[in-house]
Amino acid sequence: MHKTFSYRCQEVVQDAPVISEFVNRWPALFTVREINEEFMRITTLPLQAKFLAQLDKYTGNLLKVFSNRGGAAGRKIKLLMDPTATSEDIDLKRDCILRCLCVYFNEDSDTLIKEYLNSSHEEAERRIAQTTIGLYVIRKDGADTVDKPVLRNLQSVAFGWAMLFGLIYTLNLSYPQEVKFTFEFFQKVLLNMDGKKLSPKVQALKIKMFQ
Known part of the structure; x- marks a missing residue:
């Protein structure tokens, strides 16, 4: 893959x-x-490690901003964060933070993330075949909200977000419109790639994070 990298980049950019x-x-x-590996070749950044480390680093800042959000979005954020009050599971906390980030931007993570019980595995497979891009979480029957999810062979939903971002970036795709500000935040704030060119929404969140 390393030897064919330049050819692959040319194909992605020129031929789309x-x-x-x-x-x-x-x-x-x-x-x-x-x-x-491909993300590292393009950006020189370690996608998985950088994404999760930066998310953990900024969790306190994000929680501070989220706590000040009012209205329906504020209430939804509170409900999403409630499970973390009784759990030390880092994957659960990351998942909740990312979902809250979507809510903060008035975006709907449910358009991208679909959850199914293990008994509905066949239905999930049918939906996956019909989906252009998304994350599918298969939970064990009877599992509560603090159980770790299984996303194909990925270790967590946050890990899935990171891989999806990396794939979109390496293939030079547009971010899904339903969550475009969330993905812009990943790129320009978490990973500080092209971080000086922010949309007003993402710029406003960044300012509040560091006040």
């Missing part, structure tokens, strides 16, 4: 291939290891 065709041509790219 259909994703299904690109998957057929470069199947090895669509693994956790190669998404991390």
Whole structure:
């Protein structure tokens, strides 16, 4: 994959291939290891480690901003964060923070993240086949909200967000419109890539985080 990197970049930028065709041509790219490697080749940043470390670093700042959010969004953020009061699970906390981030931007993470019980696995597989881009979480029957999710072979929902961001970035795709500000935050605040060119929404959050 390293030897064919320049050719692959040229194909992505100049030809803008259909994703299904690109998957057929470069199947090895669509693994956790190669998404991390490809992101490193393009940006020199370690995607997985950087994304999760920066999310943890800014969690306190984000919680401070979220706590000041009023109205329906503020109430929803509070409900989303409630499970973390009785759990020390870092994956759960990251998941809740990312969902709250979407709510803060008036975006709907449910358009991107779909949850199913293990008994509905076949239904999930059918939905996945019909989905252009998204995260599918399969939970064990009877599991409560603090159980760790299983997202294909990924270790957590936050990990899934990171991989999805990396894949979108390496394939030079547009961010999903439903959560475009959330993904912009990942790129320009968490990873500080092109961080001086922020939309007003993301700029406002960044200012509040560091006040």
